[in-house]
Amino acid sequence: MSEPMVRITGLRKSFGSNEVLRGIDLSVEKGTTIAVIGPSGSGKSTLLRCVNHLDPPTAGSIEIDGEPMSLRPDAPYRRQEAQLNRMRSQVGMVFQRFNLFPHRSAIGNVMEGLLVVRRMAEPEARRIAAAMLDRVGLAAKMDAYPAQLSGGQQQRVAIARSLVMEPKVMLFDEATSALDPELVDEVLTVMRELAAEGLTMIVVTHEMGFARDVARSVVFMDQGVIVEQAAPQDIFVAPQHDRTRQFLRKVLHH
Amino acid sequence: MPGLDFDVILQRWPEFLVGARATIIYSGISLFFASAIGLAVALARMSRVTPLRWFARGYIDFVRGTPALVQIFFVYFGLPAIGINLSAPTAAVVALSINSGGYLAEIFRGGIASVDRGQAEAARSLGMSGAESMRRIILPQAVLRVVPAAAGEFTNLVKGTSLLSTISVTELTRVAQVIVGTTFRPIEAYLAIAVIYFILNAFIAQGAVWLERRLMRAQGLIHV
């Protein structure tokens, strides 16, 4: 099997004396989607935030396509920052609460990374951003500001904003949890298409249907560890651990 | 009791005009430097470099914890003792900028801190550096939020220029003093400059409302 796109090794994360991630090992094969499920507070968001170092890990390593996310801590500060910025530009992140830039239009949001990080000329950035907005079904909303968009539209702009950087992997942290139920599908549809096109994704989600249909592999986390990882047809039908069974019973029958 | 006589005062309008112009110029120039100082100190206050943070903290506390008049005296009468001789107008601008910079630093810091953390996180996750994220994402949003408080500080600055009369800088209050000295009409003279200060500050308040709306429109936050 080829080099994984994401390799997480021995990942630990503490906030003060509270150890939230307690030794995570996880690989994501190129072009596949992994779904991460688990109860509230189990460390799913922290796991994603450690992958792109929004929360720097306490221990362990993250590799993207064979390259370490961060340099060793004794490297000069400037070089560490440069490495982080370069690596982060290859890792897309979609947040539960969108975090669109309110002072930029939809297309302005999508162009921002191209202009600032990729240092692209404005006309080219605009062309690429427009094509990306079209791809997520928002060609008609390019000049709208976030405040003028529905939650589902905002989240699709946020996805476009990440995609336009051509990330090697996309991280989704409960991308549909803040949405009104009738707006969930438009976002899930985009995510399904991305998975089908072979984008590598780590998706933290409460949408078990999405996990079952799209994920190559489902990870069940509890209390900062991976309790169980299996193909969806296995984990949903015959979970191996009690904790997984209990969790699935709760979320599947409510 | 002799009646009020505004004619004597109104005849001196060219002097009031000169005073008002000086007041506007001193507060305007000081506002410019104070804003630069305020932004630099606010950023230093949030820097990851500990000595910078301490310096900024000390600066803010010192400026806000001592009287502006003492700061003006220190710059004008104190600094010559260590070989720094500033003309009264220069000392005026230096002292007012240092003073107002301390207040603006706290206002700016509050504005920056009020921007949702998710904004910086989204920017950094695109690969922006801390400085790029500050410049492109955080500051534009912070500026909008600090307009009302910064305008209030500008008003303080305009009022604060009256302290410059103590180092013989010609500005509104000084003009009034001089006129009182020859006309013996203190009520009329001071009432006249009070009205002028009030009008200047009314313009600032109005300007702040205008600027806020303009910024909001430029940032797509109002749509008309």
Ligand SMILES: Nc1ncnc2c1ncn2[C@@H]1O[C@H](COP(=O)(O)OP(=O)(O)OP(=O)(O)O)[C@@H](O)[C@H]1O
């Ligand atoms: N910045 C932080 N400082 C301190 N504690 C934190 C911080 N971020 C997360 N935690 C703690 O880490 C634990 C795991 O949080 P995390 O957000 O990763 O859980 P989660 O699995 O994403 O939960 P949810 O399903 O509710 O989103 C929680 O106990 C939380 O309080």
Ligand SMILES: [Mg+2]
């Ligand atoms: Mg979470």
